[in-house]
Every structure is written in structure tokens, then in C-alpha cells.
Amino acid sequence: MTREEFENNRRRFGDDIDAWPAPLRGPALAFMALNGDADSDTALDRFVRQAALVEGDDRALARKVMARIERGAARPSLLPRFLVAPAGIAACAVAVLVAATLAGYQVARLQDQFQDSELLALAAGAKLPDDGGPAIAADPGEGDAL
Amino acid sequence: MADEASRGDDELLARIAAGGQAALSELMARHGRGLRTFATRYLGHAADAEDVVQEVFVTVWKQAARFDPGRGRASTWLYRITANRCIDQRRRRALRTFFGLDDIGEEPAAPEANAETATAARQELAIVRDGLSRLPERQRMALLLRAVGELDITAIAQVMGASTGSVEQLLVRGRRALRDHLADAARGRERKSS
Numbered sequence: 001m002t003r004e005e006f007e008n009n010r011r012r013f014g015d016d017i018d019a020w021p022a023p024l025r026g027p028a029l030a031f032m033a034l035n036g037d038a039d040s041d042t043a044l045d046r047f048v049r050q051a052a053l054v055e056g057d058d059r060a061l062a063r064k065v066m067a068r069i070e071r072g073a074a075r076p077s078l079l080p081r082f083l084v085a086p087a088g089i090a091a092c093a094v095a096v097l098v099a100a101t102l103a104g105y106q107v108a109r110l111q112d113q114f115q116d117s118e119l120l121a122l123a124a125g126a127k128l129p130d131d132g133g134p135a136i137a138a139d140p141g142e143g144d145a146l
Numbered sequence: 147m148a149d150e151a152s153r154g155d156d157e158l159l160a161r162i163a164a165g166g167q168a169a170l171s172e173l174m175a176r177h178g179r180g181l182r183t184f185a186t187r188y189l190g191h192a193a194d195a196e197d198v199v200q201e202v203f204v205t206v207w208k209q210a211a212r213f214d215p216g217r218g219r220a221s222t223w224l225y226r227i228t229a230n231r232c233i234d235q236r237r238r239r240a241l242r243t244f245f246g247l248d249d250i251g252e253e254p255a256a257p258e259a260n261a262e263t264a265t266a267a268r269q270e271l272a273i274v275r276d277g278l279s280r281l282p283e284r285q286r287m288a289l290l291l292r293a294v295g296e297l298d299i300t301a302i303a304q305v306m307g308a309s310t311g312s313v314e315q316l317l318v319r320g321r322r323a324l325r326d327h328l329a330d331a332a333r334g335r336e337r338k339s340s
Contacts, residue, residue: 065203
């Protein structure tokens with residue numbers, strides 16, 4: 001809408017934009033919002049309000065709210081609320097870290113035990129039992145006659 | 147007029163705190179549409195917004211006794227609860243999307259999107275909606291609280307947990323971005339028609 005068109009419409013329909021025919025209101029508010037007049041912020045806010053308006057069934061809303069109240073379940077989400085809050089996410093991260101550390105220690109301890117027994121066997125000069133572990137080669141000179 | 151409405155809201159909340167379901171229905175009739183509009187345009191997802199507004203009124207039912215009229219208006223309290231629920235909802239959706247549980251993108255909030263291209267007036271409104279959806283979250287929230295909730299700067303600051311100065315900045319930036327978007331769209335239309 002140009003300034004000339006806007007002024008023509010204002011003379012014709014009056015100063016109150018809400019009283020203008022519906023197809024002219026949006027362009028008129030857009031013109032007012034864009035043309036830097038004193039009330040341009042107010043015009044833009046009205047324009048946003050008009051554009052944002054969402055139709056909905058108020059009775060259905062009331063029915064659903066009452067049903068939720070009667071069920072006593074304010075939140076149907078599967079995720080507990082604290083899990084999506086920053087503190088919950090941080091707590092979960094710490095729990096995962098602690099669990100991973102403990103699991104790591106357990107695995108490492110088992111591996112250490114196996115290595116310890118191998119080293120002990122080596123030190124004693126004995127062969128390892130055939131329980132799946134790699135056998136230690138016997139001393140090639142062992143048992144040979146001098 | 148606004149004060150009368152505010153006093154009416156205070157009375158309704160007092161009745162809700164005393165267990166009056168009729169008062170809750172009246173509060174929903176007064177504020178349901180505004181809260182739904184705010185949530186829908188902030189979240190960009192009509193189903194999530196519906197869920198949020200239901201949660202808000204369930205919370206009001208449970209916590210109406212905690213509302214203190216001395217600390218602010220009832221509408222400010224309602225929008226504060228709604229804004230917090232919207233932020234939670236956004237986080238939940240982001241989390242679900244991150245874990246691949248939910249890959250639904252933003253759903254058009256207005257089902258009449260195709261029909262509205264039919265007339266120039268509706269096109270203008272669609273351009274504003276598009277501009278709104280492109281604004282950064284906090285600018286969008288501030289602008290919606292001002293335009294849809296009709297809250298003043300102090301109330302918006304209370305809702306958003308920000309200073310009045312930063313709310314003013316958010317509004318200035320949001321309005322400027324929206325005007326730029328409208329001007330770009332107008333220039334685009336002129337180029338098409340010439």
C-alpha cells in the first residue's frame with residue numbers, strides 16, 4: 001500500500017483501522033509499521049497479533065484439562081521432567097561417567113590378574129596350564145644332558 | 147479496564163485455589179486463546195503448544211494458592227508458567243530429536259497456509275508469521291509477549307527473567323528484523339509484478 005492509497009482509505013473509512021474492510025487492514029497495518037510514524041511500533045504489534053492468531057476449540061481445551069486433572073497426570077511425557085532440565089542432564093552425565101570409570105577399573109583389574117599370574121609363572125620358570133592362555137616356551141636347554 | 151480484568155483474574159485464582167472448577171473454566175475462556183497463540187507461535191508446533199497449554203492450566207489448578215497478587219498480575223504469572231513450559235517442551239523435543247526418537251520437524255501452526263495465499267491481505271499476515279518464525283528465540287518470545295500477551299516491558303522482564311533494558315533491546319531488534327523481512331517481501335512482490 002502506498003502513502004497515497006493509505007491516505008485515500010483513511011479519508012474514506014476513518015482513522016480507526018479496525019473499522020476498515022478486512023482485506024485492507026493487513027496492508028494498512030503493514031504500511032503503518034514500515035513507514036516509521038510515531039505509532040509504528042504499536043501498528044507492528046497489532047499486525048503481529050493479527051498474524052499470530054490461532055483458532056482453536058476452547059471447549060475441547062477445557063475438556064482435556066479437566067480430564068487431566070481427574071486423571072491426576074499433569075505430564076504424559078515418557079521422560080521424567082528432571083531429565084530435560086540442565087541439572088538432570090548434568091546428573092545423568094556424572095552417573096554415566098562414574099559407571100564407566102567403575103566398569104573400566106573392573107575390566108582392567110581382571111586383565112591385571114591374568115598378567116600377574118603369567119609373570120609369576122615366568123619368574124618361577126613354570127609352564128602355564130593349558131587353559132586357553134598362551135603357553136610359555138620351555139627353556140630349550142632344560143633336561144638336556146650335559 | 148485492564149485493572150478490572152486483572153482483579154477479575156485474581157478473584158478467579160482465589161476461587162480456583164478453593165477448588166472451584168467453574169472458575170478454572172472461566173480463566174481458560176479468558177486466557178486460553180492468548181496462551182495457545184503465544185505457545186503455538188513460539189514453538190512453531192501446534193500439537194506441542196496444545197499440550198503445553200493443557201499443562202499450564204493443570205499447574206494453575208494445583209498451584210493457584212501460590213499466586214501472590216502483590217507480586218504481579220495474574221496474566222504475567224500465566225505467561226511466565228507458559229514460557230517456562232515452552233522452554234521445557236523445546237528442550238524435550240531437541241533431546242528426542244538428538245536421540246533419534248523424534249525426527250518431526252516444525253509443523254505449520256496454521257492449517258490454512260495454502261488458502262491464505264489467495265488474497266493479498268492474508269499474504270501479508272503469512273509474511274509476518276514467516277518473519278516471526280525466523281526470529282531468534284528470545285526476540286520472538288519478547289515480541290509475542292508484547293503483541294499477543296499485551297504485557298508491558300516490566301511484565302515481560304518478569305516472565306523472561308531478564309532486565310527491562312535487555313527486554314527493550316530484544317524488542318527493538320525483533321521489530322527491526324521483522325520490518326526488514328516485511329520490506330524484503332514487499333520488494334520481492336514489486337520485482338515480480340514489474
